[in-house]
Amino acid sequence: ACILGHSLGEIAAAHIAGALSEQDVADLIVERSRAQERTRGAWRMAAIGVSEDEARELLAPYRGAIHIAAVNAPTQLTLTGEAAAVEELAATLAERGRFARVLPLPYAFHSPAMDVVRDDFLSAVSHVGARASTIPYLSTVTGGELAGEALGPDYWWRNLRQPVQFAAAVRNALSRGHRTFVEIGPSPSLVRYIDEILAAEHVAGTTLGTLKRDAPAVQCVLESVAKLHVRGVAVQWERLSTGDAPHQPFPTYPWQRQRFWTESPDARALRLSGPSHPLLGTRKRGANPAWLSDIGPHTHAFLGDHCVDDRAVFPAAGYVELLLAAVAQGSKESALELSDVRFERLLWLDHTALVETAMDERARTVEICAKPATGEAEWQRHARARARVSDRPDRNLRRRCIPSEAREIDVDALYARFARSGHGYGPQFRTLRWAAAAGTDFWGRIAVEAGDAAVPSQWYLHPAILDGALQLALASVPMDEERDAKYLPVHIERVLWVRPAHGEVLCRVSNVHHQDVRSYADIELFTPAGEPVAAMYGSCCLRKEQAYRLTSSPASLYREEWAETEGGSTRIGGDGEVWVVCGSSTDGALSAAMTAARLRAVACGLSDVPPDAERIIVCAWTGEYVEPSAETVLDADWPLMQLAQSLTAHPRPVRLLLVTAGATWGQPGMASRVDLQQATLAALLRTIATELPHVQCRLLDLDPETPQQHIAQTLRELLSDAHESEVSHRRGLRFAQRIGLQQLHELSPRLLPARRTLQADFHLQSAGPGNVDELHWVESLAAPLGEGEVEIEVRAAGLNFRDVLKGLDLYPLNPAEARTFGDEFAGIVRRVAPGVTSVAPGEAVVAVAPGCFGSLVRVHSLLVAPKPARLTFEEAASIPIAFLTAEYALNDLARLAAGETVLIHAAAGGVGLAAVQVAQRCGATVLGTASPEKHHFLLESGVAHAFHSRELSFIDGVRAATGGQGVDVVLNSLSGEFLERSLELLKPLSGPVFRSTPWISPS
CATH class of the missing domain: 3.40.50.720 (NAD(P)-binding Rossmann-like Domain)
Structure with a gap:
């Protein structure tokens, strides 16, 4: 370990190092304050963002009116000088788009202006006696290590008069192998200097502050200690906990042995305040809207009539009702909309559960989490969606009537079918009164018994009514002994709500199609008179076995050690x-x-x-x-x-x-x-x-x-x-x-010998959406080449983020592609269709085609190009998607032109690096974000300025680099506040180009 201080902080550092007594510290601070007060008003100080060499060139015309007071980092300096000169220089730098800020310090620290107090200061501190230090002390006066005995009166005069060499002292610490820096002070101000030094030296390190302004001091210190501990720093825990507290002899007490139960604030709020909604519960305190409710067989008895495999389970329709109720709270609009509704986990109702519905108003997302009402279990997310409100219903919702040619379906037989598959519906969820088929559509009449539904104004879509609509959608699944209605809802693309249902509704199920283990349908609800009530578009149900796997907790991996x-x-x-x-x-x-x-x-x-x-x-x-x-x-x-x-x-x-x-x-x-x-x-x-x-x-x-x-x-x-x-x-x-605990990334990959088990050509496929653990090789069916097609033996294929999304069942677009993987590859042409002249058999090529994780791919010749000889097959397979994405984004969408400026987020990634090259070819100026250790690489690649990709500091950096004008194009891969602040950097009439669109805020 070692210790260093900045300016006045050197006094405290010397005391911690053991070189100064407490009395000497107090005397030095008092005399230093008296000395500085004598220089008040004449000079000012400023922080600028330039290098030391550039600063000396800027100061030359001022002929001693401005001096360098501190070298904090490679491009972070503090100046001091005559007030007019300092303000003039700061304004000049701002006009050039460089960082400069005049500080509210009317003193002349670390400058010749302090010479007038030299004799008085040395006389006042002449009694200070330094002693040997117990911790290596790095001086920010000299930049090197000093013995404690050298910290006498003359040193403290130099500390007051000479420039602070903070950057040099930090580099000295790095040369000694130190990689963890802890700033002790009321609020972190030096860590950003150290971060810049680490980046400039291409060294990975850790910086922490002990306290933060407007935050509890003890909590801040404990958090810093915890962060140091997990980074491998030895912590003296006995300094935090000194052992057992001494026992005090109190007089004995005659206990009455009576029980008095304590009550949590949440439980008290639930008991004393009236619920805003039958399921939503009571509003919690906090910045973002959130509600807490007890849900179980005793609090909501009607939910006990909704069972799967003889166990009561909270219905998907209940989640939709909770989501709608949360969005509607405080909204005066007449129409509600949910999108990307996902049911992630089953909530069994064997016992009462504590359910929290929370809304992020900025991102317009709603999440439903739950845990047992008793015990110490962790919260688990069960459902989520995006939300919006509108003053008018969707145009797709219009009056409809049951067609006259509809053929009636036996409802009793339908419920018997549900029971065989494990779906148990008691009286209060047996709401499908009549059903019929009309062509490819299904119609039904859904009603709750008198007294089942609460006051209509409290419910938006009563769970029993909406569940009846989902039951009708299950009726559309073809009769089959192997898959007879064994489905559970997992996803809905859009939910539209116009008005509450008053006891009875008509239901229409359309656009029904089935694929492997999934069933899709659109569901619309109407009043008996045909007025629209609500709709669920893109409703997706999954086979029960896959749904169980999807909603179960991930198993942990363990190892013996x-x-x-x-x-x-x-x-x-x-x-x-x-x-x-x-x-x-x-x-x-x-x-x-x-x-x-x-x-x-x-x-x-x-x-x-x-x-x-x-x-x-x-x-x-x-x-x-x-x-x-x-x-x-x-x-x-x-x-x-x-x-x-x-x-x-x-x-x-x-x-x-x-x-x-x-x-x-x-x-x-x-x-x-x-x-x-x-x-x-x-x-x-x-x-x-x-x-x-x-x-x-x-x-x-x-x-x-x-x-x-x-x-x-x-x-x-x-x-x-x-x-x-x-x-x-x-x-x-x-x-x-x-x-x-065994981390997955610590396990060595195991190669599957595909050709050993398959004689024919093959491709990679999953057993079902989301089943990454059940990937297997499937024989490819032989087929003649189509017009213009090329047959290619795959030598290498690229793995893209889209493949990961498909493996995790998060891919938002075509479900038909969810089971196959790979979009780009390189290989050898085996044969070509008649008329194809762009490539020939035996030629090495690179191509783009879906499902290319296999031994053989057939693709149109327009998507095939000769492989450059200087590239290996692996290198060639990693190029097409990244460069096509960058080319399409910057040239086709953004129409980037020479002389324009583009901000590329995640510029050190695959698409990012491709975008940098495409933008440079266009003649544009490129600004990029990445982690600090990659900044040097980006600058060497021709990026004009590199900024931190995980901190909002890039906002000020871009503005400074562009002289406050902003950029013409943003190639975005971020979300939330980073996305919104990036949009603020665009010039008027400019636009962003988005990647990873499922995570873009709808606002």
Whole structure:
């Protein structure tokens, strides 16, 4: 570690380093303040964004009227000088589009103007006596390390008079290997300087502040400590918690043993305030609208009539009602609209659940989260949607009547069909009264029983009514024993609402189509007179098995690992414990050592263990390594197997310790030979622990490299109060078996040998949307070439973000493409259709085609081009989509022209780098955003200015770089506030080009 300070902060840093006493610190601050007060008013200070060399050129014409007061970062300086000169220079820089701000400091710090106070200051602090420092002290006066004894009165005069060399001191710290910087102060102001230095030096580091303005101080400090801890910095936890608090002797109290239950603020609000909606519940306090409600079989009894597989479950129609109610709160508009409604998780109603409906008014999104009303479970999101309001209904909603040719459907038979598939509808959800088919459309009459629905004004679409509409949509699924109505709603593209339903509605289901495990339909609701009520367009239901998988929690991955441990405290003696010691390798040595430690040891063979033994040690180490064979392994296991069998009828609990040497793999970096005979004994011990719960099994695996320590190590474990079930000793260290979380990215990829199992050509396909874990190779059907087509053997294919979206079932466009992957590839032409002359068989090409993750692709010759010889197949396969996207965005959509300026977000990514090259070819000036470690790469690629892609500081940077004029085009891949602030940078009559459109705010 080391410490440094900035200007006045150097005094505090010297005290922390141990070089100054508290009295010296106080005296220095007082005298420094007196000295600065004598210079008040004459001079001003300013912060500018230029390099030191450029600053010296700018200051030359002012002939000493302005001086450099601090070099904070490569392009961050502080100036001080005569007020008029400083203000003039700041205005000049602003006109040039460079950062400059006059600071509200009427002093002349770090300049010749302080010379008038030199003698008085030195006299006043002459008694300051510096001493040796305990922490390396980096001076921001010299930029190098100074001993504590050098921090005397003369140094503190130089601290007041000379420029602050903060950047030099930070570079010195970096050269010493320091990568974590913590700013101690009331609000972070120096971390941005350090970030710029890290970026300029191409070094990855961490910067933190301890306090933030207008934030709780203790919370800020604890958050900083936590961030340091997770970054691997050693934290002295005892400084935060000094141990047990002292106990105070209070007088005894005669307890009455009565129970008094505490009540949370949320529960009290639910109990005392009236609900704004039957399901929505009570409004919570907070900036964004949110409501909290108890939902369950006791609070909303009618929901118990909606079951799946004999369990009550909250209906998808209930989520729609909650979403509509949240959007409508506080809105005076007459029409509501939801888009991209997703049902992500089933909410089982076995017990009451706490349901929160929250709305982000800025992004116009609504989310529904839930957790059990009791216990400490985490919140889980169950549904979400985007929302808008309007003063007029959608034009697609118009009056409709049931066609006269409609053919009636037996509703009772329909509900019987639902029951066979696991959909249980009780009386209050058996709302489909009549149904009919008219061509490809389905019609129904839906009604709730008298008293089922609350006051009409409280409900927007009563869940029982809307669920009846979804039931009619299920009726459109073809009768089939294998997939008979086994569907659950998972997504709705648009929901339109015009008016509430008053007890009875007509329903029309149209545009029905089925694909693999999905069923799609449009649903419209009308009053009995034919007036539109609501509509659900693009309603999607998924086969029940896939829906369960989609809405279940992701399983965590775990791994076995060895953790270094201390082994607990050691008892002085064994208090006469009796242990039966078995094994031919002990030779009495272990028994003798145990006796000396007041542990009674009885030696015998494995077959002679007394039936009443309660503590058994099986010593399996041999001291010699034997090449394993099936016969030797069975011979080694059989005695332990016989012992386990004899313990099955043991009347009392038994402690069994198996001592081996080399039965487990060595720890990371301590790889050692594994004795397979002993490893099978360790595996057998786990089986004994599982099948004989009254036997407490422990494994002690000793270091096979140090047999002379086996007796001592075994004795220490016997006398230890540690309780690990598996312990290993290696190279003098003790390890215990643990179960650790396995991150997916830490696993090595496994290649599937496609050609080994498939003789014909093949392509990659998923078992269903969202099933990334069930990717498999499928044989491609042979077919003749169509007109203009080319058949290509794939050598390399590019993986794009669209493939990831399809794998996660987030792809928003054509569902037909959701099961195949790949859009760009490179390969060798196998054959061409008659008339194709642009490429020939045997030629290396690059092409664009959907579903190209396979061995063979057929594509039109217009989408094929010769592969440049200098590119490998892998390199060529990564080019088309990125450059076509950039070309289409900047040339076709934005019509970028020479002399214009374009801001490219994520400029270091695939599309970003392609866009940089396309823009440069157009003759445009390119500004880009990326993470700081990639800025140097972007600048070398010809980007004029690079900014941080995850901080809004790029707004000021772009304005400064363009002289406040803004840019002509923004190529956007960001969302939320970053998107909106980017739009502010556009010049009048300019426009943005969007990528990743599903995450763009509808506002």
